[in-house]
Amino acid sequence: MQEILRFLDQLMRHNYREWFxxxxxxxxxxxxxxxxxxxxLIAEVGKFDPSIRDLTVKDCTYRIYKxxxxxxxxxxxxxxxxxxxxxxxxxxGYAGYYFHLEPSESEDxxxxxxxxxxxxxPTPSLAIAIRDKIHNEPxxxxxxxxxxxxxxxxxxxxxxxxPNGYPQDARHAEYLKLKxxxxxxxxxxxxxxxxxxxxxxxxxxxxxxxxxxxxxINQVVESGxx
Numbered sequence: 001m002q003e004i005l006r007f008l009d010q011l012m013r014h015n016y017r018e019w020f021x022x023x024x025x026x027x028x029x030x031x032x033x034x035x036x037x038x039x040x041l042i043a044e045v046g047k048f049d050p051s052i053r054d055l056t057v058k059d060c061t062y063r064i065y066k067x068x069x070x071x072x073x074x075x076x077x078x079x080x081x082x083x084x085x086x087x088x089x090x091x092x093g094y095a096g097y098y099f100h101l102e103p104s105e106s107e108d109x110x111x112x113x114x115x116x117x118x119x120x121x122p123t124p125s126l127a128i129a130i131r132d133k134i135h136n137e138p139x140x141x142x143x144x145x146x147x148x149x150x151x152x153x154x155x156x157x158x159x160x161x162x163p164n165g166y167p168q169d170a171r172h173a174e175y176l177k178l179k180x181x182x183x184x185x186x187x188x189x190x191x192x193x194x195x196x197x198x199x200x201x202x203x204x205x206x207x208x209x210x211x212x213x214x215x216x217i218n219q220v221v222e223s224g225x226x
Contacts, residue, residue: 001037001101001192001199004030008079009103015075027064031081034101035061037196038083044204045097049211051087051218052097059089079103085207087218093126095119095181095217097207101192113192115203117151117210118182119217129226130217131163131176137216138171144212145175151183151210181217183210 007030011020020027035057042060046053060083066076079102086096097117104112122130134141145153157179162168166176185206191199220226 001033001196004034004081004101005103005192008081008101011077012079012103015077015079017076020077031064034081034083037200038099040200041083041099041203042085044200045085045207048208049214051094052085055085055089057083060085062090086214093119093122094221095214097210097214099203100187113187113189115185115187115206116154116182117148117207117214118154119180119221120182121157121180123226125226126220127179127181128163129220129223130181131166131178133216133220134172134175135166135170141172141175141216144216147212148183148185148209150185150206151213152185153178154180154182154184183213185210 007023007026010023011027014020038057038060042052042055042057046055062078062082062084064077064081066078080100081102082098082100084090084096084098086092086094088094090096095118098115100114100116102112119126119130153175155174155178159177159179162170162173162176166173170176187203191202
């Protein structure tokens with residue numbers, strides 16, 4: 001992964017078209033490397049989550065080119081590479097597993113390297129349906145969040161109070177306030193920059209912990225009752 005992060009670090013410092021075109025071959029090499037790892041990751045995650053097995057790399061990865069229409073920073077290229085493994089591909093609206101590489105000093109997202117799972121920014125109606133399931137199936141939800149022992153919940157996007165329709169002292173009141181249902185786990189630099197076979201094993205095992213959370217959310221998505 002050193003090759004990928006080295007390129008992303010340089011892109012972060014020279015984020016303009018002329019530099020990118022001069023270093024296009026470095027980008028191609030980094031992207032090819034990332035895609036190869038993603039292909040292996042699909043195969044490994046697919047061993048414990050059958051919904052992932054038939055995905056292709058293209059189903060899970062993103063273009064490096066940034067859509068500047070919705071960006072405050074008018075820079076043309078993303079400074080990260082990510083792969084989102086979820087049923088039916090990244091645009092399906094299902095919860096999944098996300099692998100993210102990015103220089104820690106990046107002004108794009110400033111996440112650094114990380115792993116994540118769950119469902120980001122669901123529609124309001126889907127969010128309500130997920131909250132209903134959390135409230136109506138507290139034991140199942142508890143089992144799911146306990147399984148994700150290396151993760152923390154992203155609570156940056158949350159309501160100030162428990163939404164109407166739920167008791168203020170509900171068992172999982174804090175989770176009912178969430179507007180996005182994602183969990184994140186640390187991806188240490190020493191793991192990312194070490195042996196890639198060990199990295200693949202590490203990421204796979206952390207993703208395995210997130211499967212109950214993804215399953216819980218995807219039961220709502222699949223139901224269509226939202």
